[in-house]
Structures are given as structure tokens and as C-alpha cells.
Amino acid sequence: MRTNRFTFPNLILFFLTLAAFAPLRAQDGLKDLASSKKVYIGNLISNAHLDNPETFRNGMADAHLLEEYNAVVLENYMKSSFILPGEEPENIHDLTVEELRATLTDENIEAFLSNEDWAGLRKRGHVMIWFTQAPQWLNEVGPTWTGQQVFSFARRYILALGQICGDRVDEWDVINEAISDDAPGGQRRWRPGTWYRRANDGSMTDWGEATYENFIKMLFTWAREAQPQARLHYNDYGIENFSDSPASKNRFMRDKFKALKDCGAPIDGIGFQSHFVLSQMVSSTGEINQGFIDGIEDSMEDLATAGLEVAVTELDIRVCNGDRDEDFQEEAFREYVAMALRQPNCHEVMIWGLRDEDNWITLRNDGPFMGCEDAVITEGDNYSPKPAYDGVAAALNSLMDQDDFGFAALNPGSGTTADCGGMGSLEPEVISIGGPVAVAPGGQVTVPVTYVSTGNQDIVLALQLDSDPFTLYTQTTVSVSEGTGTEDITLDVPMSVPPGDNQYRYQAYLTPTGEGIPGSVNNLVRSGITVLGEDSQLIISISGPETVGRGDTAAVEVTYSAVEGQEIVVWFQLDQSPFTTFQEFREEAATGLNTITAKLFIPLDVPIAEDAYQFQTILVPTGGGWTERISNVGQPNVDVEIGTSVGEFGENSIPLRAYPNPTEGWLTVELPPSSEESNYRIYSARGRLAREGTIGGASSRMRIDVAALPEGIYVLELQRGSERGVVRFIRR
Incomplete structure (x- = not known):
């Protein structure tokens, strides 16, 4: 496949490239180096970074992102576990797109897409459909659905994402890691055991037979409908290096997605995640493994012949157990990034982590990643460049200047149903x-x-x-x-x-x-x-409310078995980093098998949020904490709502009366007249702004049409100068 690699023009380019690869420390940020080359160099935004861009890492993370990169992706917040509700919506298969959209959590996506500081960054959506990082209920009930129900749910979810994002996302990973890690009988296959596996049960759906091939074609078709401006990709790991073996993920990926494109799937390209080990890429003395680089180049060239682009989407190169000098990352990053961005069908490289300490490899340090670290290009509190950074800078400098990015036209696809083959079957x-x-x-x-x-x-x-x-x-x-x-x-x-x-x-x-x-x-x-025995030491179960109100007291039932000298600790806390604890219950554990009720007051200043908190229960030696825990059980996805007491809103200085209460349509609110205008806002029980408006100063009564609001508890807050009034009402 690699013929005429060293023609005379290529030799000239080769020597020019060697000159460009001379060691340097870039004076400009990587994005400045990429600018004239018309390529994208990007990185991720972690959950904690998105939550507080100005204060996360003392503002250093955001400053570094803006200085170095011209493309960005959310590490986790666009995955379905952060968007779908924590519990299965009632009558989920009867919901319209708009009704499903109303159950989704969009605050994180909105914070990402509306941040003005990031307005100039190319934005990737990661990810629409993935077998993991989905809500637990979806993992449990998805396999019990019919093929029709899986197709329909995926369609409505993708269209709802489109409603949230509008035209603000430049490209999407439509489906992630759908190829199996094993190859039984020497034949690679689609990933088994996913929540969407009934999409391959062989039944008939409104869009064709339930096969993985038809399902994936329709995912891209619905994604094109939902996001007509975005480039649409399939994303995976272990697919990068060219292979003709039917057992390889690379061969399976190339065969399947070329065929899907030919079948009318509006797929634009393939995402090469590129999670590599440094020892794959350089020898123990630092020589580059050119065969490794060439194998990936072969894959990119092969995909180009089918009109498919490649994006390097999650690049990191880890050092494992000190088996390579970390300085050798300079050569590895340089050679790989330069090779990739020289390809006419590759326009971007996304690095997966702003610094070593925050990269997922370092944070995991388990299983196949045990002893692996130092996978990206900067390190330390000041995001200090490593030799790996110099490698990326040198790779960018080696590229030729271009007038435009060179993206091909978006693939419109064809067909509103699918007949793309595959062997659907229902497996016991x-x-x-x-x-x-x-x-x-x-x-x-x-x-x-x-x-x-x-x-x-x-x-x-x-x-x-x-x-x-x-x-x-x-x-x-x-x-x-x-x-x-x-x-x-x-x-x-x-x-x-x-x-x-x-x-x-x-x-x-x-x-x-x-x-x-x-x-x-x-x-x-x-x-x-x-x-269980006399000496058993564990938390057996906990059961607390799924929703709590600010100012309320939550009762959490804990069943455990303990020995002398131990305590039961229950925390009400955030269920993700930094796991801020808002309230603690601590009690001496009785020996043997016991059940207690822990009562925790929910502070008035806890932010209102859905699926953001947990009750974490631990069994510890007396006086111990998390690091000394003997056993623990958490109850995640706890909501915090507006509490049951109006007093939490502070002084209620404007007396208000609302009727009829409950109401099915119009709400009448009586208030003292004034020469000043008043502004009102209506909030749902979970703190979402549902309606707002203005009342003239002479008015002592107003009527508000709330018929369009979903049934539930609401709070009307009225502000007049420095005074405010609050009243609750029920829409039924």
C-alpha cells in the first residue's frame, strides 16, 4: 500500500521537515502556531473546570486553555449520565421529542456553549450514544426494550440534544466505542452487552430490520437532522493501526463504516482516540518506531479513499512503570501529530487533559493502567510545558501554511429508513x-x-x-x-x-x-x-429520599453489621469531585446486625440541582474518615429542591396572595399597590426559571396564565426595588 513513499518531491519535504523539527520552545501558544496552518489543536474541559472556570485551579486552567488551544470538548458533561434524568421517566416510550427534552438536564451543556470566553473555540460534542456512562436505569431497562423501542428512544434523545445545542456544536461523536474488544473465532464483532443491544434483535422497526448496521445508519441520519451544521463521527480506541486481519478492530471499523457511508449514512469521519503507550512508539533508547506511525498513516489514507476524514480525538501517550524516559514523549508527540495533520483528511488533534495530574490515566491507576502516568504535554500547578509540548509545537511548525482548513462538504446521507445488512437476532x-x-x-x-x-x-x-x-x-x-x-x-x-x-x-x-x-x-x-457472621463488618444497604428540600431534614435508613470500636458515618455531599460535604451524621455502631435511621438537616445554602448529590455511608473505626473506611455504600442522583419553608428566601417584605391554589390555568396574585414597577419570576421546585414578567406600579392585582407549565409546585418571587415577596402555588 505504501508505494513511492520517497519520490524526489517527498525527499525535499522530508529534509524541510527535519529542519522544522529542530528543538524549540514555542514563544506563541499552540493555537497561534496552528493558526496559519489552518488546523485545530484542542483539549478538554473537566467537570470541575466547567463548574467554575474563573476559580478552578486558581483560574490557571482556563487561562492555559485559552492561550494554547483553538478547539475544545467536554470531558464528561455531554455524556448521557449527566443529561438523562436519574430515574426512568414515566411512560418513556410515549413521550414526544419535546416531552423527553423537558426531562433532560441542559445546564452544563448551556454553560459550555454560551461561555463568551470560549466563543472562538471549535466545539466537539462528546457523545450522543455510548454503551457506558449512561444512567443506571437505562443500563437495566434498555436490554428489556424491543428493537422498535430502542430505535425510537435513540431518535428522540438525539433530536432533543439537537434542540438543546442548536447550531453551536461544530462536530459530534454520534456513537462511541461500538466495536467489541474481542474477536471470537477470529472474527471481530459489534460490542455485545450494551443497553442498546435489542437494536440487533432482528425484529422489524419503523426504520427497517433491527440490526446494528441499520441502527447505526439511523443514528447518523437522526444526528444529521438534529445537527445539520455539524460534522458527524464514529469514535473509538484501538482502531488506529492498519490491519487486514478480520480479527482486528481496524479492519472491522474500515469495512463497516465504508459500507455504512455507501448505504446512505451521513457519516463524515472517524475519531481516532489515540490512547497510546510510549513504549509502543519509541525504543528504550529513544528511537521512534516508524512502523507504528506508518501503520496509522495507512489507515488514514485508506479512509481518505472512501471520502472519510479522521480526527485525532483523545490523544495521550502514557509512561508505564518507568519503562521509557519521559523526555522521549517529545519524539512521539512530534512524529504522530505531524504525520496526522499532514494528511489531507485530518484537520484536528485533541489532547486529552490539560496537565498530567488531571489526565484520566493518572487518575485511574488501576487494571491495565496501573503504574501509568505522565500522559499529556504539561504538568504542575503552572501548567509547565514538558518536552512533549515541544514535540507538538515542532509538529505544528513543520506544517505548510494554508489558506483554509480544507474540510470536505458535509455528507448529507440518503434515505429515511435503513437496509444496510447485518444479522439481527435475539440472544437468550x-x-x-x-x-x-x-x-x-x-x-x-x-x-x-x-x-x-x-x-x-x-x-x-x-x-x-x-x-x-x-x-x-x-x-x-x-x-x-x-x-x-x-x-x-x-x-x-x-x-x-x-x-x-x-x-x-x-x-x-x-x-x-x-x-x-x-x-x-x-x-x-x-x-x-x-x-454474615459475628465478626462481619460492612454496610449492607442504605435508603434515603431521592429528593430533598433546602431546610428539610432527610431520614436515611442504614443497615449494617459491625464490631466494637466502630462508627456509622452518613454524609450528604456532592456525588462528583470535589465531593463537597454539606452535612454529616455520626453515631457509634452497635455490634452485630443493626438498622438505624440517620437524620441530616439540609442546609439552606445548598445549591438547587438535579441528580447532583448523594448520601454516602461509611463504616469506620471510631473517629475515622474516608481513608479509614472499612465499608461504604452510596446513594447517588439525589435532587435538591426549593424547601418546604418560604423562610429560606429571606425576608418576605411584600405580602402576596395567590388564588386559586391549586390552579389549572390562570393564577391571580394580589399585592399592595405602589408607584414602582415590580418584576416577577416563577421558578419550578427544582429552581428552574419557568416564567418572568413586569407588573405596572398602579396594579394591585395581576392574572398570570400558567396553563402551559407542567404540573407541580412553583414559587413566584416578586421584586420591587429592595423589597421582595414570595408565594407558592401548585399547578395541577
Whole structure:
């Protein structure tokens, strides 16, 4: 594929490039170097950065972003777990696009897109559809939907995102990481086990047969309808290096997305995430692995022949266990960035982290990333450039000046339905296992098991050790018929089961009728089950309100098992970094198995927000905190609403009367007359501004049409000069 690489003109360019790669420390920001080259160099905005751009890292993060980059993406806040509600909306399949839109949280997206300081930055949307970082309810119920319901929900969600974003997003990752990490039988496949897996159940939908190929085509079709101005990408990791093997993600990606484009999917390009290990790219003595760079270039060239662009979307190059000198990152970043941006179909490189300390690799430090760090181009409190920074600067300097960015015209796609092939089928599957995390010898437990059955089959539920020799202590078999359902299965726990904290598992097997575990066609494990004993030490469960009001007292029920010298601590806090704690309950733990009710006062100054808080419960040695915890259980996605007392609004100096209350349409408000105009605002119980207006000074009564407001509790706040009045009303 790589013929005539060193023609005479290429040799001239090669030597010019070598000259450009001389070591330098850029005096201008990277965005200034990119400006005349007409390319984009970008980075991300973390949650904490978006929440407080002016104060996060003492303002250094935002200053660094604006000085160095001309493109930006949100690290997390545009993922569905931050947009969809924390609980499944009622009658979700009956909701219109507008009604689903009303359930979404858009504050973070709006803060991102409306920030004037970032107005000049190219903005990426990450991500519309992804198998992970979705609300727990979607992971649980999505696999029980029909193919029609999965297609329909995805369509309405994408269109609702379009309503939120308008024309303010330049490009989107429409679907992320949809290709499996394994290749059974040497053949790569679409990712199994996702919340949207019924999109491949082979049933008929309004848009064609339910296959992954048809589903993905329609995702891009709906994304083009929702965001007609945006470039639309598929985004993934491990797809970068060219391979002809049918087992490779690269071959699968190239074959499938070329075919989808030919089938009418309005796809513009592919996102190469580019999470690399430095040892892949340079030798132990610092020589660049040119074969690695060439392999990615081959992929870009191949995609270009199909009219597909490439964006480098999440670049980081990590050092693992000190196996390479960090200074060697200069060569790695330089060679990769220069190669990518020299391609006619690649116009942007996004680096995944403003500094080493905040990069996800450093923050994870587990599993395959254990011992890996230092993955991006600056470090420290002052965002000091590393040699890696010099590599990126040199790569930008090596590019030729251009008059424009060179983007191809947007792909309009074709067709409002899909016939793009694929093999849809409904697979028998155990979807989820519920039940208590602790059981008592001699006791009985009920464990809900959700499944998809393709005929008359059995579910066998077992309690067994969670490690070798996986001793099975008890099992129960129930019969199920074809379809999707949940069975509450009862297990009798033998007295002979030895106590052990987190040493057991529930394992559910789906089997042909009468064949038992040896005939299993699918199974699922739930680990971390405790068999209680005298010395058991763990939080078993917590149950608190899903919504609290400022000034209210929340009651949280905690079941635990403890020994002497321990305490139960319950925090009401933010459920993401920086995990600000607003209230603490602490009580000496009684020994053995117990249930208590912890009461926490919700302060009046807690910001109103949806799905932003948690009750975090920990078992600790007396006086201990988070780092000393023995066990913990959190209840996330707690809302804070306006409280039940008007007193939280401060002095109520203008007496107001509102009627009828409740109201179904018009609300009449009586107030003392004045020569001054009054401004009023109506807020929902969750603090969202629903309506605002002005009242003439001579008026002592006004009528407000609230018929268009959804049913619920509202607060009308009236401001007249320095005076204010507040009144609650119910729209029903």
C-alpha cells in the first residue's frame, strides 16, 4: 500500500521537515502556531473546570486553555449520565421529542456553549450514544426494550440534544466505542452487552430490520437532522493501526463504516482516540518506531479513499512503570501529530487533559493502567510545558501554511429508513441480578433475575464461593417462557455456609429446560456477596429520599453489621469531585446486625440541582474518615429542591396572595399597590426559571396564565426595588 513513499518531491519535504523539527520552545501558544496552518489543536474541559472556570485551579486552567488551544470538548458533561434524568421517566416510550427534552438536564451543556470566553473555540460534542456512562436505569431497562423501542428512544434523545445545542456544536461523536474488544473465532464483532443491544434483535422497526448496521445508519441520519451544521463521527480506541486481519478492530471499523457511508449514512469521519503507550512508539533508547506511525498513516489514507476524514480525538501517550524516559514523549508527540495533520483528511488533534495530574490515566491507576502516568504535554500547578509540548509545537511548525482548513462538504446521507445488512437476532441472556449484598446462614433471600428467553427455558440461581474452588452451597431452578421478564427467585441459605465478607457470588444460568448448569447457554455473576457472621463488618444497604428540600431534614435508613470500636458515618455531599460535604451524621455502631435511621438537616445554602448529590455511608473505626473506611455504600442522583419553608428566601417584605391554589390555568396574585414597577419570576421546585414578567406600579392585582407549565409546585418571587415577596402555588 505504501508505494513511492520517497519520490524526489517527498525527499525535499522530508529534509524541510527535519529542519522544522529542530528543538524549540514555542514563544506563541499552540493555537497561534496552528493558526496559519489552518488546523485545530484542542483539549478538554473537566467537570470541575466547567463548574467554575474563573476559580478552578486558581483560574490557571482556563487561562492555559485559552492561550494554547483553538478547539475544545467536554470531558464528561455531554455524556448521557449527566443529561438523562436519574430515574426512568414515566411512560418513556410515549413521550414526544419535546416531552423527553423537558426531562433532560441542559445546564452544563448551556454553560459550555454560551461561555463568551470560549466563543472562538471549535466545539466537539462528546457523545450522543455510548454503551457506558449512561444512567443506571437505562443500563437495566434498555436490554428489556424491543428493537422498535430502542430505535425510537435513540431518535428522540438525539433530536432533543439537537434542540438543546442548536447550531453551536461544530462536530459530534454520534456513537462511541461500538466495536467489541474481542474477536471470537477470529472474527471481530459489534460490542455485545450494551443497553442498546435489542437494536440487533432482528425484529422489524419503523426504520427497517433491527440490526446494528441499520441502527447505526439511523443514528447518523437522526444526528444529521438534529445537527445539520455539524460534522458527524464514529469514535473509538484501538482502531488506529492498519490491519487486514478480520480479527482486528481496524479492519472491522474500515469495512463497516465504508459500507455504512455507501448505504446512505451521513457519516463524515472517524475519531481516532489515540490512547497510546510510549513504549509502543519509541525504543528504550529513544528511537521512534516508524512502523507504528506508518501503520496509522495507512489507515488514514485508506479512509481518505472512501471520502472519510479522521480526527485525532483523545490523544495521550502514557509512561508505564518507568519503562521509557519521559523526555522521549517529545519524539512521539512530534512524529504522530505531524504525520496526522499532514494528511489531507485530518484537520484536528485533541489532547486529552490539560496537565498530567488531571489526565484520566493518572487518575485511574488501576487494571491495565496501573503504574501509568505522565500522559499529556504539561504538568504542575503552572501548567509547565514538558518536552512533549515541544514535540507538538515542532509538529505544528513543520506544517505548510494554508489558506483554509480544507474540510470536505458535509455528507448529507440518503434515505429515511435503513437496509444496510447485518444479522439481527435475539440472544437468550441473563440481563441483571438483584438481591441483598449480605445473607445470614439459615436464612432465606429473594433475588430478582431479569432475563431474555428465546423459548421455554430454565433459570438456575446459585450461591457459591467467588473464588477457586467456587463451592456451590445452594441453588434454585425456575422455569420461564419466551420473552423478557424478571423472576423473584428464593434461595434457602444453609447453616453450613461459612461466614465471609465479600467472598460469595450469586450466579444465574439460563439453560434449556431440565438440563441444569451444564447446559447453560448464558450466565451472569454478581460478586461481593457477604455471608454474615459475628465478626462481619460492612454496610449492607442504605435508603434515603431521592429528593430533598433546602431546610428539610432527610431520614436515611442504614443497615449494617459491625464490631466494637466502630462508627456509622452518613454524609450528604456532592456525588462528583470535589465531593463537597454539606452535612454529616455520626453515631457509634452497635455490634452485630443493626438498622438505624440517620437524620441530616439540609442546609439552606445548598445549591438547587438535579441528580447532583448523594448520601454516602461509611463504616469506620471510631473517629475515622474516608481513608479509614472499612465499608461504604452510596446513594447517588439525589435532587435538591426549593424547601418546604418560604423562610429560606429571606425576608418576605411584600405580602402576596395567590388564588386559586391549586390552579389549572390562570393564577391571580394580589399585592399592595405602589408607584414602582415590580418584576416577577416563577421558578419550578427544582429552581428552574419557568416564567418572568413586569407588573405596572398602579396594579394591585395581576392574572398570570400558567396553563402551559407542567404540573407541580412553583414559587413566584416578586421584586420591587429592595423589597421582595414570595408565594407558592401548585399547578395541577
